[in-house]
Amino acid sequence: MYSKLHRPEKNELGVSVNAGSCVKLAHYLDKESGIGKFFFSQNQDSVPLTEVIQKIDNNKKTLKNNQDKFYMLSYNPSQREIAHLIKEVTGKDNVVALSSLTDKEIEKVVSEFQDYVRDCMDIYARNFNRNKDLSSEDLLWFGRVETERHYTYLDEEVKDGLRSKGDLKEGLQLHAHVIVSRMDVTQTISLSPLAKSMGNVNVLNGKAVKNGFSMKGWQVDCFQHFGNKYGYIANADERFYYHDSSYSSYKNKIQNKIIHEVMEDMKEERQFMTGARNITLILHPTKKSVKLYLKQKIKNILLENESVI
Incomplete structure (x- = not known):
């Protein structure tokens, strides 16, 4: 399981594209349709696209024009982890493609993975160093489960001429993207996962304010949570986060x-x-x-x- 923060790109003026509206990203994530292909949140299984854009874009109190307003995260299980999750949910072993499942089984698998993402967003919140303990309930975020991946110009198969850009990738490709607001739901706490330092204290309006985010803590905890939640034993190539080995x-x-x-x-x-x-x-x-x-x-x-x- 690999949890990733997608670092914001910059426009021609050198300003982060995340400093504006999330409309482009939200529409991009809305590209797949089918069973379970809806935006979801901590407490909702289906959220309209317009609501996602409206809530994220309006949750920016105190932020400057050139500051990031939101971030994109992704949760990416290996094909072996996906197959294990499918077995846990449906009882079917050695599944290599979602097309071999019934619509009802796919719905159950997607729903279970959504619940795992909700757990991971709780883990994400806890890894911020703040004056109070945070949880997913303090965040404003919307997730989207996807079941397909496409080859891009960065893939070796495309470079070697074995595949074309845009071709569907084979096998199990279940993963999830999340749009999360930089500000908490009260719009009083700024939460940037790009703040690397942990344990630092700044003085704001005469008050000591803690800051920082543990990227490694978030990634390790999400990785270990998948194993604990589903009884999964990781392979060698899935153990990048084991213990404190660099x-x-x-x-x-x-x-x-x-x-x-x-x-x-x-x-x-x-x-x-x-x-x-x-x-x-x-x-x-x-x-x-x-x-x-x-x-x-x-x-x-x-x-x-x-x-x-």
């Missing part, structure tokens, strides 16, 4: 394993492959062939059940 430490370990595996495979192939052409391919491989080989090798290693930590 991402760089994890990355170095997995890189070393990948290099070792690749070198062993290359050594074996040198021993068994014959013919001048095959020897030339090994000693002087094309850039594309190396990329495809390493991509498949990395995928195979990451799919193993044993941990590399």
